[in-house]
Amino acid sequence: MPHPTLTPATDADHDTMRAQLGRPMRGVVGIAARCVCGNPTVVATEPRLPDGTPFPTFYYLTHPGATAAMSALEATQVMRELTELLEGDEDVASQYASAHAAYLSDRAVHGEVPEIEGISAGGMPTRVKCLHALAAHSLAAGPGVNPIGDLALARGTWSPERCTCAEPREATG
Template identity: 75%
Template sequence: MTTPPYPAVTDAELAVLRAQLGRPARGVLGIAARCVCGNPTVVATAPRLDDGSPFPTFYYLTHPAATAAMSTLEAEHVMPELAGLLDDADVADAYRAAHTSYLADRAAYGEVDEIAGISAGGMPTRVKCLHALAGHALAAGPGVNPIGDAALARSTWSPSRCVCADPGAARGEAA
């Protein structure tokens, strides 16, 4: 886990991000979480992109196997199950706190009126995007975002096992 402010992103990291995303990464402020091999897994993204667009997704999941795993969970309709966890008052309180933490992390890089109060992934009351929630959980560390943690626990991908050199894993295929 890296917390703001982030070290400068290197050209080598930008090249890895380009390969992961299949396009140049936009508005990268730093690497917020890494694979055990050191490759980027989550980037911290500027709240306003260079073209002036507001961008609420501060923690952006980039690792192909992680994004594939979250897509699989969404396709398997796991989101309603994870949303049901919010019926527990303690989980709901922790999720609201995760929202507040997310906003504070992004605010360290500027306030953007168009996205004021908007975090990502449906926080603080819904479960909308597992990619965003997992990205936040990976960047913030275990115990901060309970729904992101639960999504990671349900997925076939693990941040503790490198699959960067495995093309099948990048597509979400089991090893």
């Protein structure tokens, strides 16, 4: 499976992410998904941050609308429900294990970090822990790669097909 294409993060992207998160992003290697207006939605980060900290979350959700939608889902019983689906459906479990392997492969392109070897994000490959990370992976990799991330995006109130950014700007890349 090919790795998702990252676009370089521009100064404007860094400014947008700072506004989205309320702080600067660390260890940015590129933008993995963008809003239809061009703003960053998912950033790809180094597996070892500039200060030396191991960082397993390669795909990081930055878009406020997407983040709020995943937080709202996490406040319900959906994570328990998705974990039960994972435990009870061999096909979903197999796809989720493949998503875990794809995530690790995508991150490995940017360096191997022994402290996080075999650790991806969001609870993969055996549980559902963080919908933000799983949705970020789905947005970066595209539909059909991460079944739980796809389900989270489908159940959320935010859509990658509709801009909800406060200050849209021209799409790049």
